[in-house]
Amino acid sequence: MRVVVGRFATLPTGVSRAVVVDAGGRLLVLGGLGPGDVTTARVLAIDTASGRSSAVGSLPQAAHDASGALLNGSAVVFGGGAATELSAVQAWHSGGSGSGGSGSVVGHLPRPRSDSAAAVVAGTAYLVGGFDGARLDRAVVATSDGRTLRVVGHLVHGVRYPAVTAYGGAVFIIGGELATTPGTSAGPESDLIQRFDPRSGRTTVVGRLPVGLGHAMAFSLGGDVFVAGGRHAGVASSRIWRVDPVTGKASPAGHLPLAMTDAGVAVVAGRVWLVGGETSGPLAPLRTVLLGRLRR
Numbered sequence: 576m577r578v579v580v581g582r583f584a585t586l587p588t589g590v591s592r593a594v595v596v597d598a599g600g601r602l603l604v605l606g607g608l609g610p611g612d613v614t615t616a617r618v619l620a621i622d623t624a625s626g627r628s629s630a631v632g633s634l635p636q637a638a639h640d641a642s643g644a645l646l647n648g649s650a651v652v653f654g655g656g657a658a659t660e661l662s663a664v665q666a667w668h669s670g671g672s673g674s675g676g677s678g679s680v681v682g683h684l685p686r687p688r689s690d691s692a693a694a695v696v697a698g699t700a701y702l703v704g705g706f707d708g709a710r711l712d713r714a715v716v717a718t719s720d721g722r723t724l725r726v727v728g729h730l731v732h733g734v735r736y737p738a739v740t741a742y743g744g745a746v747f748i749i750g751g752e753l754a755t756t757p758g759t760s761a762g763p764e765s766d767l768i769q770r771f772d773p774r775s776g777r778t779t780v781v782g783r784l785p786v787g788l789g790h791a792m793a794f795s796l797g798g799d800v801f802v803a804g805g806r807h808a809g810v811a812s813s814r815i816w817r818v819d820p821v822t823g824k825a826s827p828a829g830h831l832p833l834a835m836t837d838a839g840v841a842v843v844a845g846r847v848w849l850v851g852g853e854t855s856g857p858l859a860p861l862r863t864v865l866l867g868r869l870r871r
Contacts, residue, residue, distance in 0.1 A: 584626030594643030595839030782823015
């Protein structure tokens with residue numbers, strides 16, 4: 576079983592470390608890093624049929640390295656970084672025509688947090704991983720509306736920039752960076768595959784990757800969990816791994832068209848979209864929109 580990925584469209588400008596959500600026929604790309612390592616508040620919309628993209632507005636606060644989810648029809652952005660780590664929870668509400676919208680701050684995380692990831696299980700978003708500027712944050716924070724947030728568990732091992740996806744009613748937290756310095760390029764990566772169970776609030780280690788991996792992208796497709804790209808020992812990878820959700824065993828499942836990290840991810844109608852990202856660092860983010868399909 577493999578994932579076949581090709582180029583689908585080109586963005587008007589490069590972006591990495593943005594939040595990407597499926598908003599019914601279009602992808603919303605919220606915040607992120609633009610060219611020159613500049614944090615942006617811009618919101619882009621990408622038509623999943625034509626690949627055309629356009630700017631539809633701005634978040635109240637610029638943010639990169641945030642996580643996000645679609646909750647009750649609104650795109651919700653959790654924390655992130657700018658000059659420092661942020662605690663704001665921002666919501667983007669699409670306009671009635673689908674061409675615009677507006678943003679507002681609807682809540683705050685228990686403490687500032689960037690470099691996190693989120694996945695949705697049964698209408699609730701679970702925020703995992705991340706960094707508060709001094710230490711790794713192990714708390715798992717849950718919310719169904721972005722306004723009321725509660726700590727519902729803890730990771731076994733704290734990580735930042737993990738690859739995260741929901742599968743089978745659980746949240747999988749794969750790899751991640753371990754550095755507690757502002758940058759992660761010289762730090763070690765985790766090879767752990769952690770599984771958080773929302774029903775029990777427990778996190779367990781279910782397996783290991785063949786190598787440590789940070790800044791990678793995870794998604795569930797066709798009843799399987801996959802991890803794509805990422806960085807090991809400072810070098811970007813094009814490898815796609817299939818992770819057995821029961822045994823935690825990782826096996827090769829294809830390659831991306833290029834070695835890359837930090838793309839936004841969304842799964843729509845059995846296909847995976849990878850938006851933007853980086854090849855060697857945040858100064859020159861990618862303009863690519865990649866589309867992947869499962870091949871058995």
